[in-house]
Amino acid sequence: MRAIVANFLAISLAIALTPALASDLRQPVPGVHALVDVRIVTAPGQVIESGTVVIRDGVIEAVGANVQPPADARVHEFERAEGQDPITVFPGLIEPYLLFEIERDLDEETPAGRHELINPDRRIHARDWPEDKVTQLRRAGFTTALLAADQGILRGHGLIANLGEGNLNRNLIKPSFGQFASLSGRAQGRQFPNSLMGAVALFRQTLDDARWQAAARTAWENNPAQPRPEWLEGLDDLAPALTGQTPLVFESQDLLDTLRILELISDDQVDLTLIGHGEEYKRLGALEARPVRHILPLAFPDAPDVKDEDDRNVSLEALRHWHRAPDNPARLAEAGVPLLLTSHGLSQPGQIFEQLAKAIERGLDSDQALAALTTEPAAWLGLSDRAGRIRPGFMANLVIVEGELFTEGPSISEVWVDGERHVLAALQPPAIDPAGTWALTLGLGGMGDVDASLVLRGPPTNMEGTLTVMGNDTPLSEVRVSGERVIASIDASRFGGSGSISIRLDIDGDRARGNGSGPFGEFTVRGRRTGGPDEEL
Amino acid sequence: MIRQMTLSLTLLATGLAFASDDWTPDIEAWNSSAPPRPDNLIVRNATIWTGTDEGILENADLLVRRGRISAVGQDLSAPRGAVEIDGEGLHITPGIIDAHSHAAMIGGVNEASRISTADVRVRDVIDAESINIYRQLAGGVTTINLLHGSANAIGGQMSVIKLRWGASPAKLVFDAAPEGIKFALGENPKQSNWRADEPRYPQTRHGVEQIIREKFQQADDYRQAMDNMPTGRTARDRVPPRPNHELQAISEILRSERDVHSHAYRADEKLALMRIAEQYNFVIKAFHHVLEGYKIAPQMAAHGVGGSTFIDWWAFKYEAIDGIGFNPALMHESGVVTGLHSDNPELARRMNLEAAKAVRYGQVDPHDALKMITAWPADQLGIGHRTGRLAEGLDADFVIWNGHPLSVQSRVEQTWVDGRRYFDRQADQRMRERLDAERAELIALVLDDSDNDNGNDNGDNGADTSEPERRRVHSFAAHLTGYRASELDHDEYCIFHDH
Structure with a gap:
């Protein structure tokens, strides 16, 4: 999986450079993809519980339960752990x-x-x-x-x-x-x-x-x-x-x-x-x-x-x-x-x-x-x-969601436009259980450090949590565990900004280290777990 | 208490389903249904101020059939099943007509830009949701003339509305009213009290007179070009004149298809406008404010122009320095069709006291004083054949007072428009109780909702709450309650200046 991500980055880079290089070198960019073993909502009310979407050069080539990925396609598989919501593909x-x-x-x-x-x-x-x-x-x-x-x-x-x-x-x-x-x-x-x-x-x-x-x-x-x-x-x-x-x-x-x-x-x-x-x-x-x-x-x-x-x-x-x-x-x-x-x-x-x-x-x-x-x-x-639909001959515009799209905070992992993949969150099955209370220090650079407390609840596949900064309890609008990483976001309007603040924490046992970004800039995060999930209650 | 009980409608046992006793208005217009209209209605044994030559009738009856008055007199017989109101000890007057109002307009009262804005229509911005409509019904007002502001020599087209609380803007419009337009003379159109940043022609009273003549000439030329445009087969492949909504509206004045209601304080400028009108062979319908009307009342009567005035507002600016309380009485005595107007949504709720002051200043006969807020403003607006009096065939627009209508101690019990009881003190009481309960229920819901939301009660729902930039808000009204912000976003009221 990691290799695939690295590979993807290289491809993205190649795409970005294409116009500059076009006159000198032709860059072979693979334009054929197959999303396999996914739930597909092809149109409102029309669902394929498990199937494949084939994309060729920005256009959907095939959709169905029994579609075989073509030999020249890059095959995209989505690993799912037991109890995790299925990956669902919606029309963009x-x-x-x-x-x-x-x-x-x-x-x-x-x-x-x-x-x-x-x-x-x-x-x-x-x-x-x-x-x-x-x-x-x-x-x-x-x-x-x-x-x-x-x-x-x-x-x-x-x-x-x-x-x-x-x-x-x-x-x-x-x-x-x-x-x-x-x-x-x-x-x-x-x-x-x-x-x-x-x-x-x-x-x-x-x-x-x-x-x-x-x-x-x-x-x-x-x-x-x-x-x-x-x-x-x-x-x-x-x-x-x-x-x-x-x-x-x-x-x-x-x-x-x-x-x-x-x-x-x-x-x-x-x-x-x-x-x-x-x-x-x-x-x-x-x-x-x-x-x-x-x-x-x-x-x-x-x-x-x-x-x-x-x-x-x-x-x-x-x-x-x-x-x-x-x-x-x-x-x-x-x-x-x-x-x-x-x-x-x-x-x-x-x-x-x-x-x-x-x-x-x-x-x-x-x-x-x-x-x-x-x-x-x-x-x-x-x-x-x-x-507007996932159908052969249509533009390859897709939204890939973990679970349902119409929930308060859907977990959109990828968005495809014209057959180009935009990864919002490269999700891997959780490899850790970060539930509990974490004492964190937010390093705001020149503005010094701020203490914060993060409480995470629930199973790693379906977590929720609260961040407390300077006595202000703020629920996380989204929190996910991917591999050994916790990815959380907070509505920035609670702090007077627009957009959202995102935090990424790499967990090693009871220690956490990572960074965050938001409308006010970047910051570092470090800290450790001070209580288990039960003690938090 | 006894009076309230005698006032309650008596439902005759004929199986007629008249659910009027249950009808309750709402504080928001969109949520307020039209009150039912009884087929037949009779008010018995009341003191009836007819607004006609019949005068004030004691122990008289008012019979209404399908929204129109079918008889006024003594010992009338009502059809079986008629809704009956015991009028013992009560006074009935025609609904009050306010000939000068801005009380239900949204997005600005004044298009205060060009010297002529005849293409602008108040009809487009009637604020059917304005609480002023309901509050003025509670003061006995049934019809108001929504006028454009006074920053322009030739202002926008006016709109006469009936106060049918709950109706859409289109349904508020009083379709019997002739077209009209606002003019303004003096300090406002010549920008006396404006910031000097963007001077505009004209800057003097004679300039105002001149620009009106100029616009009349342009409009006359325009209309001739339109009329000369061939029709039918000969019109084929002929380039038509370009339409011009401003000149079209002004040309309608010249053909007496559109009445002029002109804001004017001083006598000299009124004389000047009458001279222009006479030269163009039409009659100015009414001067508004007209504080110096008493100086030229005979000339006004000779021209045939009405006078719509304040009884005791003056000296709020230099051109208003010569106002006197006797002005309405003197104009009336000279034969001018005289009315009293509000120009203010608060004053509009107690117009009966303005009429009472005309008795105090000049000993106007009380019935005539009442006509100054009913029959005569109706005549000025060209709707006297439909409302403003209690006579056979007219719309059933009337007010039930609990005492003498010119007394400070009297109040409105009911206000009827088109034979529908749009205001009723008892229904208002029911509404208040209902609203209190609804409010408590909604507050409980908010608290409940925030409890369920992890104590997060002030969360951002995502709505973009950044307010659109507002140009200017008048401070004089900002302290008033019950006004939506958009209502305060107006420019030039006729009497106020803050710049």
């Missing part, structure tokens, strides 16, 4: 709304005569590739996304890409999909529009301008003996969305914004898709009457702080929403609203699983949830023949 998840900021000067981009918030002709270029977001999504199991830029009222064309290593050139699937809009755009200071109603007026005028331009230009083409109409640059790019050739993807800010957008876009020709806000359940009747496709975020609110009886400054409105928000996806599904799910609105895409678990507990069908992250977005994006 599709993020239908990867919103990101394009670092460009809107003033410079806007042609004369057009408002700077109106950019229907904007396109995402290779230089805009949001690598950090792509990496985060991939680590959460997403392999394909619809990318959109987030500034302005009309925001331009989206783009569909896989979420592999490298740049847009390697990952592009469709250079143009959808037209993106939001009424949240405002001009600075005293410029128009500086109110919501001004933004609506600007949007409405722009749509009419675009319709006028189409009619006026046609009339002039047919009949040149009249004054030529002025040309409004960029508005021709609205035509596909206004005629239903591509969706108009409208980000709704809140309950009333949804009603507003439904009124504003009453033209049947327009293929309207709404980015939801999480309060759809409040006036569901409007959506039952007009079941517009929704891309639904799962950012359920935190529990309001009610600990202090004498100082409960919490509104009934907030309490109610906290209680009912996780019902929202199931309620929308019941109402017959076509649903896609998104990690948009979460501080980390990986948090989608914890939220999904809540939504499923409140009645969202788990197969429907998986469909809303795989087959449904694939169909919407026009990728039903190549994404």
